[in-house]
Amino acid sequence: MNVDRLEKSLIDRIKIAIRQQLSARHVPGLILQIPDIPYTINMKKVEVPIRRIIEGRQIHATGSLANPDCLDYYRNIPELNKW
Structure with a gap:
């Protein structure tokens, strides 16, 4: 992207x-x-999967996300490696 x-x-x-x-x-x-924010099918913003990805934890997108593909962006953000 x-x-x-x-x-x-x-x-x-x-x-x-x-x-x-x-x-x-x-x-x-x-x-x-960022290009997209994950939302549930009820259009609520989802923060927990992003935090877990940034912490290096494995997550599995569930059917409750309207746009699960957007989580891929958060897996490798170069700017976070400087922190």
């Missing part, structure tokens, strides 16, 4: 907005543009 990179100026604006509207504690260390 070819995803354009977020420009540094946009990332900086996002971080400033989060700091102003919430707090410095809420500003993420890493902001990435």
Whole structure:
């Protein structure tokens, strides 16, 4: 999948907005543009499989995901190897 990179100026604006509207504690260390977010068939965002993939754990997509193929993107994100 070819995803354009977020420009540094946009990332900086996002971080400033989060700091102003919430707090410095809420500003993420890493902001990435992603091609898709996994959803259930009821259109609820799914976070747990992504966390498990990033932690290096094996997951098995279930029939409850509307777009299980999008999980493949999260298996090898080079930017996360720097953390």
